[in-house]
Amino acid sequence: MKKIISLLLALLLVFGLLSGCAGNSPESGKNGEDSKPNAGSDAGQTGEENGSGAQQSGEAETVIFTDSVGREVELPANITRIAPSGSVATMFLAAIAPEYLVCVGSTQEEAQRGYMDERLFDLPVTGQLYGGKSTLNLEELLSCDPQVIIDLGDVKGDVKGDMDALQEQTGIPCVFIEADLTHMAQAFRMLGELLDEKEARAEELAAFLDRTLAMAEENSAKIPESERISVMLTAGSAGLGTDAAGSVQAQVLDIVGAENAIVLGDTVNKSGGNEINMEQLYLFDPDVILFMPNSIYGEVGSDVQWQELEAVQAGRYYEVPSLPYNWMSNPPSMNMVLGIWWLGNLLYPEVYDYDMAEIAQEIFELFWNCTLTEAQLSSLLENSSLKQ
DSSP states (O other), rough: OHHHHHHHHHHHHHHHHHHHHHHTTSSHHHHHHHHHHOOGGGSSHEEEHHHHHGSSSSSSSSSEEEOOSSOOEEEOOOOOOEESHHHHHHHHHHOOOOOGBBBBBSOOOOOGGGOGGGGGGOOOOOOOOSSSTTTOOOOHHHHTOEEEEEESSSOSHHHHHHHHHHHHHSSSEEEEEEESSHHHHHHHHHHHHHHHOHHHHHHHHHHHHHHHHHHHHHHHHSSGGHHHHHEEESSSSSSSSEEOOOOOOOOHHHHHEESSSOOOOOOOTTTEEEEEEEHHHHHHSEEEEETTTSGGGGGGGGGGGGHHHSHHTTTTTTOOOSSOOOOOOSOOOOTHHHHHHHHHHHOOTTTTTTTTTHHHHHHHHHHHOOHHHHHHHHHTTSSSSOOO
């Protein structure tokens, strides 16, 4: 009898153990599912905790972004706090995501107020990384706590080394995006990939840039070489600084089908250009002269020396519009989009056949979210339209 009881107890013990194992099995139904980790538990922990790398978590916390010089940079997956490397980067970033900027490269001028996002005027100024005016304030930059520092523009010097050095110095990811005129549309598309919820906005801006360059290419091809107008693009206030042929500051002339009247052996690309004298100017004798704002534009009509030029005698001299940035150069960047539409229509109105006031309104609304008033339009084009 004792043997039978012992045997029964042993069987009951074995049965109980088997039932317990079945209850903890993943295949056991609802109880088994409850034992699995969910998105908010250990499965959502960082790569360091689960040994699989940050991108292996339930939702990627970082992404790898390849910039325009081939640098692979690890960035937060959702970027909403950005710092520009300088003024050119500020210009681009203010167009696509002004609300994401934590600082600006240079102080916004009071004259720009009313044409640009008001938030830009209250942001800290951190200076710029490149150029003779290199003024990057690292302490101020760090205090703004950006998720990434973005440099946009043409490829210059050792960009790759500069970005690596800045990233190491600040501990903040740094990326470079090439954004000269031919790469500008792609630059916006790259920004759309980089910034949180900005792909649609980026494509909107990129599409207009594609449209602008296609329009200029088609129209400039219609202008015979013998009918191309020679233009002097002045630089500085005295009128004798000039952006000569070959200067990146004067590339809008080539794009619209004009001829740069000033041909020199050694062209300077920086702001201010090459300095010439009146005797040289008489020899170049441009068909049209474009003056910068705050220059001698208002005086040349009554100046004896300048009156020797046929362009002045015929009233074919104009002031380049300059808001929110100079439409032709200084810097030669996104602002040139306005310059292409304006200069093409000014020089060849039969070919570039559209209402410049309407185009300006479209561009300001698209890039700056600014609806121009009649007074603003009149002011922008006052000295920049064909003289009657």
